[in-house]
Amino acid sequence: xxxxxxxYVELHCHSAYSLCxxxxxxxxxxxxAADLGMQALALTDHDTLSGAVPFVRAAEARGIHPILGTExxxxxxxxxxxxxxxxxxxxxxxxxxxxxxxxAPKGEAALPxxxxxxxxxxxxxxxxxxxxxxxxxxxxxxxxxxxxxxxxLRDRFGQDHTVIEVQxxxxxxxxxxxxxxxxxxxxxxxxxxxxxxxHYARREQQPLHDVLxxxxxxxxxxxxxxxxRANSEYYLKSGGRLRPLFADHPELLxxxxxxxxxxxxxxxxxxxxxxxxxTPPGYDADGYLARLCADALRCRYPGGSERACRxxxxxxxxxxxxxxxxxxxxxxxxxxxxxxxGIRCQGRGSAAGSLVAYxxxxxxxxxxxxxxxxxxxxxxxxxxxxxxDLDIAADRREExxxxxxxxxxxxxxxxxxxxxxxxxxxxxxxxARVLDLTSEHLLTPGDHADDPTRALAxxxxxxxxxxxxxxxxxxGGMLLTRAPLATRVPVEPAAMPGRVVVxxxxxxxxxxxxxxxxxxxxxxxxxxTEAEALVRATADPAxxxxxxxxxxxxxxxxxxxxDTIGVFQVESRAQAQVLPKxxxxxxxxxxxxxxxxxxxxxxxxxxxxxxxxxxxxxxxTYAHPRLKxxxxxxxxxxxxxxxCSRWRGTWRV
Amino acid sequence: xxxxxxxxxxxxVTCDALATPVAVSIQGRRLPVARVVERWRVDExxxxxxAWREYFQVITAGGQLLLLYHDVRSGxxxxxxxxx
Numbered sequence: 001x002x003x004x005x006x007x008y009v010e011l012h013c014h015s016a017y018s019l020c021x022x023x024x025x026x027x028x029x030x031x032x033a034a035d036l037g038m039q040a041l042a043l044t045d046h047d048t049l050s051g052a053v054p055f056v057r058a059a060e061a062r063g064i065h066p067i068l069g070t071e072x073x074x075x076x077x078x079x080x081x082x083x084x085x086x087x088x089x090x091x092x093x094x095x096x097x098x099x100x101x102x103x104a105p106k107g108e109a110a111l112p113x114x115x116x117x118x119x120x121x122x123x124x125x126x127x128x129x130x131x132x133x134x135x136x137x138x139x140x141x142x143x144x145x146x147x148x149x150x151x152x153l154r155d156r157f158g159q160d161h162t163v164i165e166v167q168x169x170x171x172x173x174x175x176x177x178x179x180x181x182x183x184x185x186x187x188x189x190x191x192x193x194x195x196x197x198x199h200y201a202r203r204e205q206q207p208l209h210d211v212l213x214x215x216x217x218x219x220x221x222x223x224x225x226x227x228x229r230a231n232s233e234y235y236l237k238s239g240g241r242l243r244p245l246f247a248d249h250p251e252l253l254x255x256x257x258x259x260x261x262x263x264x265x266x267x268x269x270x271x272x273x274x275x276x277x278x279t280p281p282g283y284d285a286d287g288y289l290a291r292l293c294a295d296a297l298r299c300r301y302p303g304g305s306e307r308a309c310r311x312x313x314x315x316x317x318x319x320x321x322x323x324x325x326x327x328x329x330x331x332x333x334x335x336x337x338x339x340x341x342g343i344r345c346q347g348r349g350s351a352a353g354s355l356v357a358y359x360x361x362x363x364x365x366x367x368x369x370x371x372x373x374x375x376x377x378x379x380x381x382x383x384x385x386x387x388x389d390l391d392i393a394a395d396r397r398e399e400x401x402x403x404x405x406x407x408x409x410x411x412x413x414x415x416x417x418x419x420x421x422x423x424x425x426x427x428x429x430x431x432a433r434v435l436d437l438t439s440e441h442l443l444t445p446g447d448h449a450d451d452p453t454r455a456l457a458x459x460x461x462x463x464x465x466x467x468x469x470x471x472x473x474x475x476g477g478m479l480l481t482r483a484p485l486a487t488r489v490p491v492e493p494a495a496m497p498g499r500v501v502v503x504x505x506x507x508x509x510x511x512x513x514x515x516x517x518x519x520x521x522x523x524x525x526x527x528x529t530e531a532e533a534l535v536r537a538t539a540d541p542a543x544x545x546x547x548x549x550x551x552x553x554x555x556x557x558x559x560x561x562x563d564t565i566g567v568f569q570v571e572s573r574a575q576a577q578v579l580p581k582x583x584x585x586x587x588x589x590x591x592x593x594x595x596x597x598x599x600x601x602x603x604x605x606x607x608x609x610x611x612x613x614x615x616x617x618x619x620x621t622y623a624h625p626r627l628k629x630x631x632x633x634x635x636x637x638x639x640x641x642x643x644c645s646r647w648r649g650t651w652r653v
Numbered sequence: 654x655x656x657x658x659x660x661x662x663x664x665x666v667t668c669d670a671l672a673t674p675v676a677v678s679i680q681g682r683r684l685p686v687a688r689v690v691e692r693w694r695v696d697e698x699x700x701x702x703x704a705w706r707e708y709f710q711v712i713t714a715g716g717q718l719l720l721l722y723h724d725v726r727s728g729x730x731x732x733x734x735x736x737x
Contacts, residue, residue: 170694172708207699221700231696244671435700456700 008239009256011042011067011126012081012165012195016467017051018071019107020216023200023209025467026055029236032201034062036238040260042067044081047100047109049093049490050419050471053508056267067263069093071128072100073109074116078133080153081126081165081195084265089122091487097503101492117156124259125157126165129197130177134164138180139173146180150188163259164192166252168245169233182249193259194242194252199234206232207456208463214434221434269513275408275482277329285325289356290316292332296359300366308355308368315356315374322378324386327515330480331388332360333407334517338400344393344525345400350377351388362388370588387518393529394521397476401519404478410498411484414491416477416509416516417501419468427464431457473499476519477506489514524568550587559584569594581611661731664721674709677721679732684713708733 014022015029024032026043033041041064043055052068059066069083070093084090096119100111127134127150134153137146154162164185168174185192200209206229214224221228239253246252279288293312301308319325331347338345339361347362353372357363367374378386392400405413422430432438435457473494479502481488490503502509509516532545558564560583562576570579570590574597584590596607612618622628665678673692677684690710698704707723720734 170692172691172693174693175691206696210699228697231694233694233696453700 006239006243006250006253007039007257008194008242008253009038009040009042009067009260010196010198010236011069011083011193011256011259012044012071012129012167013042013198013236014045014071015043015051015055017048018045018199019468019471020212021046021199021209023205023212023463023467024202026051027058028201029198030055030058030062030064030066032236034064036236038064038238039257040065040067040263042069042083042260042263044069044071044083046071047073047097047111048492048503049097050417050468050503050508052267052490053504053511057511065260065263066267067260068265068267069263070097072096072111072116073104074100074133075103075110075112077110077131078136079128079131080116080133081128083124083126083259083263084122085124085161085262086122086265089124090265090267092119092121092123094488094490095119095486097490098486098492098500106493106495120156120158120161122265123157124161124163124262125153126163126193126195126259127153127181128165129167132165134184135167135177135181138177138184143180143184146184147187150184150190154188154190159190161262162190163255164190166192166194166246167197168194168242169197169229169231170245171230178246191255191258192249192252193255194246195256196237196242197234198236199229201236203232203235205235205463208460209234211431211434211460211464212467215430219434220436222436224434267512269488273481273483273488274326274330274515275412275480277326277333279329285329286316286320289319289325289328292329293356293359296361300359305368311355311368311374312359315354318374318378318380319356321380322386324378327386327388328356328360328362331362331390331517334390334400334404334519335360335362337403338390338392341396341399342529343396343400344529346391346525348389348391348520349387351386353377357388362390370591389518389520391520391522391525392476393525394523395526397519397521401476401478404480404517404519408480410500411486412482413478413480414485414489414500414502415494416474416479416506417471417494417503418474418505420470420472421466422464422469424461424465426469427461431460431464471501471503473501474506476521477509478517478519479509479514480517481514553585556585556589559590572597578607578611582614655737656735658731658733661722661724661733664730664732666721666723666730672707672723674711674721677711677713677719677732684715684717684719686711687714687716688712690718 010033013029015024015026016022017026022045030041041059043051043066045051047070049068049070056066067083068090069081071079071081073079082093082096084093096111096116099115100109103112104110130136130139133149134146137149150164164181166178166181168178182192200206210221210228213228214221217224217227242253243250277285279285283291293316297308297312319328335345346364347357351357352363352365353367353374354363354377355367355374358366365372435453437453437457473496479485479489485491491500492503493499494501506516528545532543535543559570559579562579564570564576564579570593575593578593578596582589582593584593596610609618613620666674667676669675673689674686676686688711690712692710693708694706695708696705703726705725707725708720709722710718710720712718718736719732721730721732723730
């Protein structure tokens with residue numbers, strides 16, 4: 001029931017990123033809050049800001065103000081609800097989370113009280129749920145201790161930013177606790193607010209929350225007993241729903257709006273967050289990058305090339321304007337270090353279109369010789385961040401990661417995280433376990449309608465599948481920041497000793513515009529290193545893989561015969577069908593073969609037209625004469641993204 | 654002496670518009686409710702037999718303290734405890 005007459009903003013709300021304690025994803029909560037007419041909503045997951053990015057995105061889409069916060073776990077186990085007012089509050093909250101997580105086993109947190117006292121600026125402190133230091137003392141009837149705890153918080157956060165938190169979930173004793181909290185608030189002249197300590201968007205999600213609780217406690221629902229919440233009142237409620245619970249104190253609801261008004265912080269990052277690459281004296285990043293490229297240009301194009309010079313000047317200008325010279329230097333340095341250790345390493349993807357990347361040895365491909373498109377990587381029109389992914393011999397990737405940590409400092413580097421969701425199998429196993437059923441029982445085919453338990457379990461599995469279960473270390477996505485990382489983003493220790501991970505995954509980092517560097521492990525590169533060593537040991541001691549040219553006809557004969565088992569990129573069955581028809585005879589043909597077997601051309605049904613043209617069955621035509629230059633290489637079909645970029649370029653001429 | 658009915662003693666209850674008891678009838682004796690001391694809600698056990706009950710601790714006009722509950726699913730009222 002929507003109630004527009006009692007204004008209320010929920011300031012204490014858990015999402016599924018309170019792992020195994022929240023049953024709704026941030027966007028579900030935002031949708032519900034917007035439907036209830038809330039102007040704002042706070043997200044306060046346990047010791048994490050993992051939900052922040054999807055939460056902000058959803059809130060902006062629904063036009064409600066997202067308040068970022070966290071319920072921190074203190075040393076000793078008590079809870080406090082912290083809300084971010086401004087940028088300094090964000091920095092402090094990030095640091096508090098890192099401190100709390102660093103001092104406890106994985107999945108737990110324990111923030112020392114004196115650390116909290118050092119980072120109170122820009123934050124609002126709500127005194128917490130029943131496990132808050134104030135409410136817990138009142139429940140033990142230790143009023144002196146409750147008052148001391150409230151005074152302690154007030155003296156650190158300030159009179160205006162310390163708020164007594166009052167909850168009422170229709171449990172025995174809630175009314176009495178609320179009266180004592182209100183007396184204390186009056187006595188200390190502190191604002192008091194109602195919150196509902198939300199753990200799911202709708203009342204109907206109580207079963208899912210109970211299942212999550214039992215999974216977290218590693219027990220069955222029956223055995224969990226009183227550790228499950230005694231009723232289903234922890235859903236997102238409107239002001240109208242809460243009003244009867246606080247009938248004598250309607251200001252508890254309206255005060256939530258006063259608190260929300262103080263929390264104006266917007267999550268935002270600039271591009272220029274990377275550590276500064278130490279350039280030699282007299283050079284800034286732009287200048288040093290230009291110098292490195294100019295030197296390399298002379299080596300790569302010994303006779304000089306007007307086209308290369310023009311392209312270089314153009315790329316350097318675009319890179320400088322995008323303020324990315326520093327980024328290039330950092331990547332260049334990583335590649336250089338890897339090579340000096342004999343670790344195979346190269347850029348992948350659209351960076352190959354950049355002459356600068358080629359000159360810096362980030363990409364092994366000469367984009368001019370292969371007619372590749374720089375704009376696919378970076379252009380004025382596409383303000384998206386460029387992505388330089390480095391493939392590194394898998395067995396030695398960790399060395400490169402260690403180098404980056406050493407170079408920029410442990411405090412300035414962290415890996416992105418990944419969230420694994422329950423997925424179908426774990427959901428089935430866990431639901432069966434908490435319900436004391438066997439998963440075979442749940443898997444038995446048949447009509448669920450005649451078996452309510454099975455129908456219920458199937459529905460719970462469906463709801464559970466998409467929820468995050470674990471936070472892990474991403475395989476190579478690395479975030480570097482100029483300011484200490486823990487002041488910019490929330491981090492926590494990874495399972496690997498000494499390693500920290502950002503509480504955001506790759507997509508979230510991209511969404512807030514933080515540049516990450518992907519150091520991906522590629523086993524094929526390790527295999528090449530091994531193969532090279534084998535050739536040296538058995539056939540040719542002077543063999544150098546990097547000096548092989550790309551025009552050996554015997555190689556193309558093997559490829560054309562689809563003799564490609566174990567050959568990277570052209571070993572799939574789909575490739576094996578295409579190659580004999582396409583009969584690649586040069587490197588450019590291989591590029592076409594690889595770009596054909598991709599979702600775009602396959603779905604766009606471009607494969608067969610291209611092959612028919614290639615085999616001379618169909619004449620080569622162009623949709624428009626102006627497209628001839630762009631599409632000549634692919635015989636008139638638009639089968640790759642770089643062709644499309646060319647296509648657009650042609651049209652503008 | 655406190656009396657306790659583990660499965661509840663069936664009673665009749667009259668409520669106001671907010672579903673709060675105003676009078677309790679125990680074995681034909683009607684006792685007006687002077688004050689609701691406390692109320693709480695239990696909603697649990699959905700995976701076997703859902704227990705969904707509204708509990709009320711009330712003081713009658715005669716000064717007796719009672720604990721009663723409304724079983725929401727069956728609509729029945731029960732007396733759980735009578736404090737002397």
